[in-house]
Amino acid sequence: MKQYLDALKYILEDGVDRHDRTGIGTRAVFGMQLRFNMEDGFPAVTTKKLQWKSVASELLWFIQGSDDERRLAEILYGTKDVSKRTIWTANAQADYWKPKAKFEGDLGRIYGVQWRKWKSPNGKEIDQLAEAIRLIKENPTSRRIIVNAWNPGELQEMALPPCHAFFQFFVANNKLSLMMYQRSCDMFLGVPFNIASYSLLLHMVAQVTNLKPADFVHVLADTHVYHNHFEQVKEQLTRKPFTLPKLWLNPSIKNIDDFTMEDIKLENYQFHPQIKAEMAV
Numbered sequence: 001m002k003q004y005l006d007a008l009k010y011i012l013e014d015g016v017d018r019h020d021r022t023g024i025g026t027r028a029v030f031g032m033q034l035r036f037n038m039e040d041g042f043p044a045v046t047t048k049k050l051q052w053k054s055v056a057s058e059l060l061w062f063i064q065g066s067d068d069e070r071r072l073a074e075i076l077y078g079t080k081d082v083s084k085r086t087i088w089t090a091n092a093q094a095d096y097w098k099p100k101a102k103f104e105g106d107l108g109r110i111y112g113v114q115w116r117k118w119k120s121p122n123g124k125e126i127d128q129l130a131e132a133i134r135l136i137k138e139n140p141t142s143r144r145i146i147v148n149a150w151n152p153g154e155l156q157e158m159a160l161p162p163c164h165a166f167f168q169f170f171v172a173n174n175k176l177s178l179m180m181y182q183r184s185c186d187m188f189l190g191v192p193f194n195i196a197s198y199s200l201l202l203h204m205v206a207q208v209t210n211l212k213p214a215d216f217v218h219v220l221a222d223t224h225v226y227h228n229h230f231e232q233v234k235e236q237l238t239r240k241p242f243t244l245p246k247l248w249l250n251p252s253i254k255n256i257d258d259f260t261m262e263d264i265k266l267e268n269y270q271f272h273p274q275i276k277a278e279m280a281v
Contacts, residue, residue, distance in 0.1 A: 001045050001241055003034045004195065008187055008233050011225050018224075022280040026224035032185075033220065036199060038213040041244025043199050044266060045192040047236045049274040054087055055196045056264045059204075063129065063256060065116030070105035075261065080105075090279065091159045100157070107159040114149040114162070132169060133256060136209045140171035150183075164194055169205070175214035178202040185220040188229040188236075189279055194218070200247065200264070207249055208256050232275045245269035 015027035036043040044050045057076035066072070069092040070080040077084045082104075091097065092105050100108065118126040128147040135145045149162035167180040180198050185191050199216045206213040225233055250263035 001043060001047070001192075001244070003036075004043075004045065004192065005047065005237060005241070007032055007034065007220075007223070008225065009237055011187060011223060012230070012233060015225070017227075020224075020226075020280075022226075024280050025227040027227065027230075028222055028224035030222060031220070032223045034195070034218040036195065036216045036218070038199065038202065038216070042196075042203075042247040042266065043216065044196050044245055044269060044271075046242040046244070046269075046271045047239040048192075049271045050192055050196055050269075051087075052196070052266050052269070053261070055193055056200065056261060058087065059197050059200055060259060060261065062112035062115060063259070065112045067107050067110060067113050068103075068105050069107055087279075088159075094159065097159045101159075109151065109154040109157040110159060111149045111162055111164075114151050114154075115147055118148070118151065119154070129256065133205060133209060136169055136171060136176065136205070136211070145169040163190065164198070167198065167201075171211065172214075174211055176202065176206040176209065176211040177213075177215040177217065178205075179217040179219060181219045181221070183221045185223045186280070187223060187225050188233050189277055191218075191220070203247055203249060204256060204259060207251070208254055226280055228280075229277050232277045235275055239272045242270040242272075243268075 011027055011029050015029050017025065017027050020026050053076060057072060060075055061072045069086060069088045072086045072088055073084045074080045076086060088107060092107055115129045116127050118128055120126055132145050132147050135142050146166060146168045148166040150165040155161045163184045164180055164182045167178055170177045178198060182194060195218060202216050203213045246267045248265040248267050253259055253263050
């Protein structure tokens, strides 16, 4: 994860201070790229604790095509009880979104809905993820193996427009790589989560297409550290990284829709203590 830590340091030293939607303010750089080879280990940040179960449960929730924040709670905790909060609870309860919500926990046409139920002009729903997996199997040299969450016609129907906007697969030498474009990149809180999430997705899709996971390439656009995260970042940069952990997936799973939390494990994950910080909403 050295490349991630180097990016944090670069932003603090050379970024530009800007106003932002949340009112907190950021220090930002426009345009960075990080590359993680899965043979080096699973890229889970070790200089602080990664909320791994939140990563895995959110990805499974996306794959299910859900718009229900309470369904995410059920995947993570085994219950929809309102006392159980998730990383999406604040968005579901935000004042700007509540008048649009159709039910308690509704988040609208967010990531998973776009991945699995994109609406075409004729009203037909397109399962982009299933189509991508089909292309990987049947036409692996295609340059059109893309899943897009950024739907301009439905941005107003989302509790949060997608930060990680779209991703593309690449097959070569019996190996699968994934590149993701992220328009807005909260480097302290969000990006380590995103790196782990898309690396997990890469492993899962590689398994169900009988390929080996290769590189996750992370393209970051507005790459920023919030002003109220400066001290946390400085503390993180003083810590020495540990060896990366290994990912275990249940080898019997051959369909992307069959994965559960029990089929996904992060092994030998050694980390420094958690560094608390407020999420900007």
